[in-house]
Amino acid sequence: MHAASAVAVAATFVWLGMVLAISFLEAPLKFRAPGVTLQVGLGIGRLVFRALNSCELVLAATVLIALVVGGPSTAALVAVVVATVMLAGQLLFVRPALTRRSDQVLAGAEGPRSRAHYGYVILEVVKVVALISSGVLLLSA
Template identity: 80%
Template sequence: MSPKLRLMQAALAVAVAATWVWLGMVLAISFLEAPLKFRAPGVTLQLGLGIGRLVFRALNTCEAVLAVVVAAGLAVGGGSAGTWVAAVVAAAMLVGQVVFVRPALTRRSDQVLAGADGPRSRAHYGYVALELVKVVALITTGVLLLTG
């Protein structure tokens, strides 16, 4: 096997791993940790929001790094057009969350942390919708990478 072919295979293997790690992180944080933290004894709304802000900032940072790793793996490994489309959709959902939705969530959590009452932010629904699309895109990316 030529060194170039080995490099391409290794790059795609890294893209596979990064895709599934990214998916696992999203599922664990967004769909498990986030809702459960508010059910823990002694966790107030303010405390939960403070924790959530830290956790989601860290998650989004890790996601951005993983998105770059996936893109690099696809670029070096010669990923298919369908794999690229799915990966770009996942990355675009992340950008949408960070650029468009998180600022609204931050404004609302700032208000709550300052003691304001009021209805729950509708921005949460937008974040969850983008998260669901991202999950489907990551599963698609991972499956396409594995099936070749």
């Protein structure tokens, strides 16, 4: 395995691990902790997801650069591009809606829960599948 391929594999699995740990473990569990109100949970979530998404951007760039340098298989490149497009969709389309709603809730507004969470989760599941696929394809190359 070339150095660029090793970097791509490592960054892919770090990215996958971060998404699984934050989106599918931390996010739902924080609201079950004693004393965590909706407002506190939203405040924590905003900070955590801002940090996660920043790390994801760095990891996506790292994987893409490593793949360009290392000459990946087309399938691995497509899987990484799918994951990156899902991240872009979350950042450009879903996160702004979630931010608007959390701003309202933090300001004391009541109302129905945001459906934007469903969009975020769908994109997150597709991203996880793409990251698993790209990691496996990179390891088998």
